[in-house]
Amino acid sequence: MQIGVVVYLFLALGTVDVNWARVYAGLERGQRFVMGFLQPDFTSRWRDISQGLSESLTMTLTSTVVGVAISIPIGIGAARNLAPRWVYYICRSIIAVSRALQEIIIAIFFVAMFGFGPFAGFLTLSFATIGFIAKLLADDIEEIDESQAEAIRATGASWWQVVNYAVQPQVMPRLIGLSVYRLDINFRESAVIGIVGAGGIGATLNTAIDRYEYDSAGAILLIIIAVVMVTEYGSSYLRKFLQ
Amino acid sequence: MTEITTYKQVWSYRTPRGRLLAWAGWLALVALFVWCWQIMTERTIWAFVQDAPRQAADIGSRMLPPRWPYLSELWAPLWDTLNIATLGTIGGVFMAVPVAFLAARNTTPSVAILRPIALFIIVASRSINSLIWALLLVAIIGPGLLAGIIAISLRSIGFIGKLLYEAIEETDTKQIEAVSATGATGLQVLNYGIVPQIMPAFWGITVFRWDINIRESTILGLVGAGGLGLKLQGSLNTLAWSQVSVILLLILATVVVSEWISAKVRHALI
Numbered sequence: 001m002q003i004g005v006v007v008y009l010f011l012a013l014g015t016v017d018v019n020w021a022r023v024y025a026g027l028e029r030g031q032r033f034v035m036g037f038l039q040p041d042f043t044s045r046w047r048d049i050s051q052g053l054s055e056s057l058t059m060t061l062t063s064t065v066v067g068v069a070i071s072i073p074i075g076i077g078a079a080r081n082l083a084p085r086w087v088y089y090i091c092r093s094i095i096a097v098s099r100a101l102q103e104i105i106i107a108i109f110f111v112a113m114f115g116f117g118p119f120a121g122f123l124t125l126s127f128a129t130i131g132f133i134a135k136l137l138a139d140d141i142e143e144i145d146e147s148q149a150e151a152i153r154a155t156g157a158s159w160w161q162v163v164n165y166a167v168q169p170q171v172m173p174r175l176i177g178l179s180v181y182r183l184d185i186n187f188r189e190s191a192v193i194g195i196v197g198a199g200g201i202g203a204t205l206n207t208a209i210d211r212y213e214y215d216s217a218g219a220i221l222l223i224i225i226a227v228v229m230v231t232e233y234g235s236s237y238l239r240k241f242l243q
Numbered sequence: 244m245t246e247i248t249t250y251k252q253v254w255s256y257r258t259p260r261g262r263l264l265a266w267a268g269w270l271a272l273v274a275l276f277v278w279c280w281q282i283m284t285e286r287t288i289w290a291f292v293q294d295a296p297r298q299a300a301d302i303g304s305r306m307l308p309p310r311w312p313y314l315s316e317l318w319a320p321l322w323d324t325l326n327i328a329t330l331g332t333i334g335g336v337f338m339a340v341p342v343a344f345l346a347a348r349n350t351t352p353s354v355a356i357l358r359p360i361a362l363f364i365i366v367a368s369r370s371i372n373s374l375i376w377a378l379l380l381v382a383i384i385g386p387g388l389l390a391g392i393i394a395i396s397l398r399s400i401g402f403i404g405k406l407l408y409e410a411i412e413e414t415d416t417k418q419i420e421a422v423s424a425t426g427a428t429g430l431q432v433l434n435y436g437i438v439p440q441i442m443p444a445f446w447g448i449t450v451f452r453w454d455i456n457i458r459e460s461t462i463l464g465l466v467g468a469g470g471l472g473l474k475l476q477g478s479l480n481t482l483a484w485s486q487v488s489v490i491l492l493l494i495l496a497t498v499v500v501s502e503w504i505s506a507k508v509r510h511a512l513i
Contacts, residue, residue, distance in 0.1 A: 012326040022385035030383040058279035065276050113298045115291030118283050192372045228370035
């Protein structure tokens with residue numbers, strides 16, 4: 001085992017071909033980047049930054065709302081205790097497809113189909129949200145307290161009424177918690193998918209780095225970190241409040 | 244004896260006030276959604292959106308059938324991708340462990356200074372995706388595997404650090420007290436009281452992160468950090484969609500296999 005690890009490390013490190021001259025030349029740039037991070041320049045590209053930020057934030061919210069709205073029926077369909085077998089398999093395969101593909105790959109396709117800009121990003125994030133929320137919702141529905149559903153069924157309730165009065169109250173707090181958490185994830189992802197042209201703050205960041213404007217890039221990264229911190233604290237507070 | 248035939252109150256799920264609040268909340272959400280939607284689609288060119296089904300059919304027809312002979316060119320990038328993920332995880336672990344011990348309330352040497360710094364490192368690393376780290380590092384140290392490895396390890400610090408420091412804070416204080424009651428020094432308490440307790444969590448977190456890193460390292464090449472993503476970028480730029488589909492299937496297979504391995508290992512650990 002230990003010999004295997006050593007052999008692997010030797011082989012793996014051998015494949016890492018480092019051009020030290022290039023690294024050395026890049027150190028100066030690295031230093032400029034660190035300086036840019038310490039002295040961020042918010043003002044000179046503020047128009048681009050605010051545009052990207054507003055695209056990112058709106059994209060995050062709309063995609064979360066749409067994604068959650070679509071994943072509720074899929075999540076119910078993917079719960080073994082509520083759905084017939086054929087619906088279960090269809091919904092589980094939708095979830096599997098959505099989870100297997102990374103956001104960035106989906107974004108490449110949506111950008112190719114729908115053109116550049118936040119609309120492609122919105123579709124990407126909605127699609128990714130479906131896999132996340134629907135899977136966790138379905139798992140949650142499968143783990144509900146069956147006796148409550150039994151009690152409602154015993155009153156002669158229809159399938160809709162069982163979902164509405166037995167399942168929904170049990171899974172609702174967790175669903176809201178998950179949606180808020182996904183809002184947080186979607187913002188982070190919206191910063192990434194801009195690199196392949198899906199709009200948002202990621203596109204602004206990519207442009208800033210391409211222009212070697214490290215002080216603007218530093219400002220954008222600080223904004224991303226700040227927004228992520230705010231959403232993370234906000235969402236954990238909200239989840240605690242809801243539970 | 245009078246029989247009660249009518250009830251004054253009809254049972255309802257919420258009080259009138261609660262109902263009103265719930266409605267107001269939903270209304271606010273809908274209004275916010277519409278407002279955001281308008282801002283977002285302000286600059287959307289709808290002609291492109293309407294064109295989408297035709298574009299999709301076009302891309303689909305170009306992607307099929309996949310150009311299988313291209314697979315022989317992909318083994319070397321796949322090996323690179325696995326190395327990026329594994330070496331990146333190892334690097335990330337080495338940096339994350341001290342950060343985790345500094346961030347945990349019960350092991351940090353100074354609550355006032357070092358703990359906030361460690362927490363900031365964790366948050367900064369977590370909020371920046373590895374692709375953005377790679378974008379920066381490719382600009383700084385040049386394209387290649389090294390940028391990818393460093394990007395992956397920088398991103399892993401936050402993940403491993405956060406989960407590990409939570410595990411450290413949740414350790415059983417009795418065992419630590421028992422060890423320190425024997426007159427053990429701080430380092431010995433760490434070594435005999437805390438480390439054995441967090442070891443299973445540590446391996447679980449590391450393998451889990453390795454699995455995520457495999458997933459992320461497949462696309463790092465999109466910004467020039469080596470591996471399969473580099474081939475993907477090349478094929479996309481030359482509009483070789485039949486090669487793109489081969490690469491995507493390979494990525495999918497890699498991700499599924501790594502997920503299976505990680506699930507097996509974690510199952511064996513817990």
